[in-house]
Amino acid sequence: MLAAFILKRLLWAIPFLFAVSIVAFALIQAPPGDYLTTFAATLAASGDVVDSERLDALRTRYGLDQPFLVQYWKWISGVLQGDFGISFEWQQPVSGLIWERMGLSVCLAVSTLLFTWALAFPIGIYSAVRKYSIGDYIVSTLGFIGLATPNFLLALVLMYIGVVHFGTDVGGLFSDRYQAAPWSWGKFVDLLTHIWVPVVILGTSATASLIRIMRANLLDELNKPYVTTARAKGLSEFRLLVKYPVRLALNPFISTIGWAFPQLISGAVITAFVLSLPTAGPLLLQALLAQDMYLAGAFILLLCCLTVVGMLVSDILLALVDPRVRYR
């Protein structure tokens, strides 16, 4: 049953991704001009003059003068063989650029997710069970403040505090001396000392909203008859709470795991810029601005894959966790 479901979903993903790749490629090409126009403009701005012959030569070399479908075909056939092309701007293979950035993005996103859950679930449960208590009011107030504060503002404030009061450098994910260094224990520790700042910044609003959702979900479940049944059996309040209502209140969260996947790339771009984090978001934005089409195309394709895979993962998890799902 489940295997057939997964297979069916995977098969559906193939034509979907194909369609998405065409749309993505078309979107990247949609603005007037191409990478070389942008390149020439940049050079002109700094006083250099580029002769049009050289530009034409480059255009022929990169295949930019060919029709859309030919360009698309070149790109997609390369992608199918695992070759994402060369970034014009960086003059490096796209795959190398992406994977380094993606690794850090995943690292940051997972830490943020764990931070959020570790904080939000217990607080949400507490504020549902002790509804309208002083603790609930305090938590709710803090939650609303967290929800209302823009991430980048929080980032600026934390940076200010970090620099002025602690004298530490809070931008980026590494200290200067580890910036280009190969991976080592020292670099890992250095990462840990830096990563908490973006984690707190990115996690604050997510935590706040998660607390609200958890509270609302759980409040719906707490008065359900099956809770009374469990209580009548003689279960202790804590075991009862964890086994029945909390378990059911978690279901809506599982469907949100799917959304977390594409967030790896496109999430938190502004914060990443403010903190100058070497994650995927800023690179994507830059690639789009520069019309660096192979880099941008690879990112967008990856984004779609992550969306499809993320949704599949959360659907599978939901089917595993909630026995009612499979049969509907």
Next chain:
Amino acid sequence: MTGRPTTGEPVLEVRNLVTEFPLRTGPFRAVDGVSFELHAGRTLCVVGESGSGKSVTARSILQIVDQPGRLVEGEILLHRHRTAKGAGADDTVDLARLNPRSSAIRAIRGRDVAMIFQEPMSSLSPVHTIGDQIGESIRLHGATSRRDARRRTIDLLRQVEIPDPESAIDRYTFEYSGGMRQRAMIAMALACNPSILIADEPTTALDVTTQAEILDLIRRLQQSHGMAVMFITHDMGVVAEIADEIVVMRHGKLVERGDVFAIFERPEHAYTRMLIDAVKALDRPSRRRLAMRAAKPPGAAVLDIDGLEKVFHLSSGWFGRKRSTLKAVSDLDLRLRAGENLGVVGESGSGKTTLGRCILRVLEPSGGTIRYETRSGEAVDLTALDRAALTRIRREIRMVFQDPFASLNPRMTVQQVIGEPLLVAGLLSGRDLARRVGELLEMVGLPAASMERYPHAFSGGQRQRIGIARAIALDPKVIVADEPTSALDVSIRTQVLDLLLDLQERLDLSFVFISHDIGVIRYFCDRIAVMYKGGIVETGETETVCAAPDHAYTRSLLSAVPHPDPRVRGEKKRHRYVEQA
């Protein structure tokens, strides 16, 4: 009668119990000074209408009253030494003194006193297996291994007659039918051999045939385990069937208490008399109706259903290929005459609601014809009408729904609710509309001034009157009433039925009356159609069918209906209908 001799000593004594809910206006006493006793091997029925505090009383015993309710006074004495669990020495616990969160009361919940609830679907967790939920009770009160608990669970499922318990144990709640869920619930309650079983309306959500089986099961288990049973119900028929003693409650107070025969034959309190009379009234045809038919016999057919069929496609397979279908209604013929009340009776899932909805084309019939004679006298086939024609017909055929709480929009005033069909039909607006709504309200016995209020301000019976006013707003010819009285208390049921008869006389209506309650049908309907698995097995004059049913299924259905007379208990031979292959 039981395995162990019944002593005169009670196992549980409730004395002067008071449970309050703090409200903004001050504390509300849901239970107000109630006292009763439970004896081993005997059944105490607590009877009362909705809001009488019977459920809260039951929950107070285990201290599981919903927040913010709490016990304020009284004693709940559990004499454990008089039960099989007692050590022999005097061991009396006052449950009212225990903290609701203490381990002392938790040790009693489920082990000495177990409880089963009304809604077997929502009272069991949807995401845990039945075996998990029953096994939990077993392991909670006795240090048993997982394997032993599983063996005991299978044994319990077998005791409550669940087929194939070895595989049923690993199924989920939604894979069980309503009756099986209630059986599983009973198995869960029996897990630790409790000495007291509290059953809170355990059969209310079930069909009569299933109800009869569950009542049988509870009675049998009570005899083999020697349990004291406290059975909460609003159904006097069920009470007559199972009670040894009766407690009648109203507005949180105990109205009357006594032996089952004494209460049924010599009720002292006017309220008890009213309850019993209301049930007995429903056991025979309404005199009013008989008089109306004598004065004006039913005319020609207004609705003629021929070969009606409705198929639901349950799931679509790969790429939309149809895989499984359900025939909710198949090859159904039915005729409704002008000025007649036609009762459609059947168990849940028999297709009676689908039939009602097909007549109004809320659901599209898959086949067959429904010939209808319009007010202007032309005959049309309802299944073949286009949208515009259908809109016209829907002014003449109206519907009254079962749930008076869910079928009224809580954000609309009564005037908006009742006036909506008039407004949609473009007949009236503004002041004229208000005047007409006022008239309609008075016609259904509500003050015209109440049109400004919202549905939540009305009781269940009043809301059903509002629903009826909405149905008659466009001066219809036919009303399809889908279980219009099943959500109402008995004392209000007859009032609503009398109101419908009254309107029938004044407005020249014909009714298709869908119900699972034979008593109500007998009171209200001239003819009866018995539905079983999407088809009609028998039609005929109500009294003829009730007195001498032709079809084996009708006989089985009638034999399951509890009779509100404790003297005839067990005289009727109940038999289960088994379809011939």
